[in-house]
Structure formats: C-alpha cells, structure tokens
Amino acid sequence: MGTIKENLYEINKRIKASAEKAGRNYNDIKLIAVTKTVDTDRVEEAIEAGIESAGENKPQELSRKYEILGDAVKWHQIGTLQKNKVKYIIDKACMIHSIESISLAEEINKRAQSKDIKMDCLVQVNISGEESKHGVSPEEAMSIIKYISENCQYVKIKGLMTMAPFDASEDEIRRVFRGLKELSEKIDNENIENVEMKELSMGMTNDFEIAIEEGATMVRIGTAIFGKRDYDKKQ
Ligand SMILES: *Cc1c(COP(=O)(O)O)cnc(C)c1O
Numbered sequence: 001m002g003t004i005k006e007n008l009y010e011i012n013k014r015i016k017a018s019a020e021k022a023g024r025n026y027n028d029i030k031l032i033a034v035t036k037t038v039d040t041d042r043v044e045e046a047i048e049a050g051i052e053s054a055g056e057n058k059p060q061e062l063s064r065k066y067e068i069l070g071d072a073v074k075w076h077q078i079g080t081l082q083k084n085k086v087k088y089i090i091d092k093a094c095m096i097h098s099i100e101s102i103s104l105a106e107e108i109n110k111r112a113q114s115k116d117i118k119m120d121c122l123v124q125v126n127i128s129g130e131e132s133k134h135g136v137s138p139e140e141a142m143s144i145i146k147y148i149s150e151n152c153q154y155v156k157i158k159g160l161m162t163m164a165p166f167d168a169s170e171d172e173i174r175r176v177f178r179g180l181k182e183l184s185e186k187i188d189n190e191n192i193e194n195v196e197m198k199e200l201s202m203g204m205t206n207d208f209e210i211a212i213e214e215g216a217t218m219v220r221i222g223t224a225i226f227g228k229r230d231y232d233k234k235q
Helices: 004-021 040-048 059-072 083-089 102-115 138-151 170-189 208-213
Strands: 030-034 053-056 074-077 093-099 119-124 155-161 195-201 218-221
Touching (some): 004 030, 004 040, 004 208, 053 059, 059 074, 083 102, 093 102, 093 155, 102 138, 119 138, 138 170, 155 170, 195 218, 208 218
Parallel strands (some): 030 053, 030 218, 053 074, 074 093
C-alpha cells in the first residue's frame, strides 16, 4: 500500500480506465471513500488529497466524525441503519444508501420533516437472493418505492444500492450488478412521482471495475484507499 494520496491516485486512474472501457464519462462516477474504522486524522488526509464524499456504516461513527470534520466532506450513510439510529445522522448525512423497509423510510421521513429537510435515499436491494445479504428483493423494492412516493414526501428516492456476494465469480458479480441496473430501468419506466432512478451505488474494492462497466454511478471504496481495516483499534 502507498500513502492515502498515492492510493487515491491509483483508484481514480482505475475508475477512469473502467469508464473508458465501458464508453462512459468518468465524471458520471462518484467515488465514495469508505472511512469506517479510519481515524479522523487519516480521513482529513484523504480530504486534503481530494476526496469529496465519505461513507460510514455506523451512524454514531458518522455523527462523531461529522462533529470533528463537518462539511469538509459529504457524508453518506452506507450500511444497515436501525430505526432508532436515524436521529444521529438525519442532519449530517447527505444520502442514506440503505432503505430496507417501509418502517425505516417512515422514520427517516418523520425525522427529516422535523428538521424541515428532504433526505436523498437509495433502496438497498438483494439481487443475488442470498439469505445472509441485507436488502430487499426486487419485487419489494418496487412496492417500497411506490409506498414512499405516496406517503413519505421528505424522502427523496434517487436510485438503488446493492452489494455483490464476497466470494462469487466475476460472472456472478456481473450478473448482480446488471440485475440492479435492469431493476432501476424497470422502476424508471413506471414514472413514479417524486422518484428518480439516476444513482446506482455498487462496487467496492474488489469489484468496482465490474460495477462501473455495468453502470455504477457511485462506487464505495475503503480498503484500496486506507488499507485493511483494524476493527479492534480504539479510535
Ligand atoms: C465497508 C463497506 C464498503 C467498502 O468495502 P471495501 O471492500 O473496503 O472497499 C462498501 N460498502 C459498504 C456498505 C461497506 O460496509
């Protein structure tokens, strides 16, 4: 591993190369640097090296880092979000990637309304159907999105998010990402009021190049920027 700056340079180069290979515009792909377990000094180093978006999966960690770093970077809530933790991030995150139920959407709606903000959200979909994976089935995604459109005016659906199985073959991973893109097109065709299908949040350190080839607009990358995570280290 190089320095954070060197790693970011490499990642951006690889994002560009994948975009080019897929005939896509590099500017249509947003890098979200996943900063979970990374201490704020190193997040700051990444900000100085040019990252514009950071992703956290624990709401309290996002909130704590926000108190220190504020709007120097845009914060994305990327992991499973429990309802009782929405309050920690509602006025700090610019996007929640992980709506998985109507009840979570309603909690976000309620909290956003109380702050008089609209919260950009993605619905997390489990394309592979693996039981261990978070996210809703494609059918559920459609019905949750219709429900939100009619009932949650402070929740703005901007697209979909998925995670590919960790140990899958390239073909399987590609099938998952392609499946998310197809679902997004299907939902888009329904022209649901207040719903946009412009973002596809997919691709991590091990599979972001495949994701970009399959249409990702947001890639969430941690390890390739910050190195292996140390979950035990006190931050
Ligand atoms: C940790 C995490 C990532 C980043 O994973 P890396 O393999 O370190 O790039 C992306 N998305 C989510 C939801 C995560 O929890």
